[in-house]
Amino acid sequence: MPGLTIGDTLPDLEVETTHGSFKLHDFVGNDWAIIFSHPADFTPVCTTELGKMALYEKEFNERGVKLLGVSCDDIQSHKDWIKDIEAYTPGCKVKYPIVADPKKDIIKQLNMVDPDAKDPDGSEVPSRALHVVAPDKKIKLSILYPATTGRNMEEVLRVVDSLQKTAKYKVATPVNWKPGEPVVISPSVSNDEANVMFPQGYTTVDLPSGKEYLRFTNI
Structure with a gap:
């Protein structure tokens, strides 16, 4: 996976999210973080993923892990889409922030660009990428899936448990x-x-x- 990958320091980008603006290093703080991108709002696989991520948020938080989604759609789109996510996945509440990146600058710097897919205008689109970031702000694990394949949240939780144990x-x-x-x-x-x-x-x-x-x- 070219670009930002395991061992690299997370760029301290200023991002606009559904929870306001902040810098990525401030968001991570002294905790762990999972930063994950999705191809687009109002798409089927992503809707199932973000709902399941919300259901698992309590388990991630118990491990000192924060969640941060990334998409190229705007803030209002995210907020409207969250209603669909919560309706599809009963019992879930999307409490984690989702980054807006309409200019597609952030996905490039976070190495979350799909190498094959393009939007109707021929522009780059986000991949289904995930970075696990440690308190030292370094990338400890990166996973890249094609848009057609949804992530397995049990596996994401498992690798976090592994990373935290092997770090200790x-x-x-x-x-x-x-x-x-x-x-x-x-x-x-x-x-x-x-x-x-x-x-x-x-x-x-x-x-x-x-x-x-x-x-x-x-x-």
């Missing part, structure tokens, strides 16, 4: 990991260090190579 401990999460399951100890941690860092103990998998690099622990 010298571990990684294995394939299909879910919260509560064992994690693997980083290869950079020696066995002696692991004994100190993980007093609860760990299990080393016996592999044909004889190398002790696959070590599981519960934290």
Whole structure:
């Protein structure tokens, strides 16, 4: 994914949103944030996504994660569309702000431009992109979907849990990991260090190579 990606600092852009204007770094503050774009207001997949994101907002907030949507439509369009979103997804309330970007400057700087799609005028349109931003204002994860494929909110929640756990401990999460399951100890941690860092103990998998690099622990 060219442009802004993992490891880069989030540009401190001034944005206009359904909750007023602010700078992105001020929005993130000392928390985590998910910044996600959608191709357009009043479109089917996006309507389902933003409603589901609203339903999951409580779980994200419990993890110290803020939500910020991005679209090239204007503020009034967003506000009108929110009524449809809330009507389609019973029980949801869109409390998170949605950025307006009618000039399409913000999506370019956030690397949220669809590489293939164009609007009827031939102009660039937003991709279905998502950045997870840490308190240090750096991008920790980026996911890009085509306009035809809606996101899986359980997966977004799962990767946030993984990012926060691996930021706190010298571990990684294995394939299909879910919260509560064992994690693997980083290869950079020696066995002696692991004994100190993980007093609860760990299990080393016996592999044909004889190398002790696959070590599981519960934290």
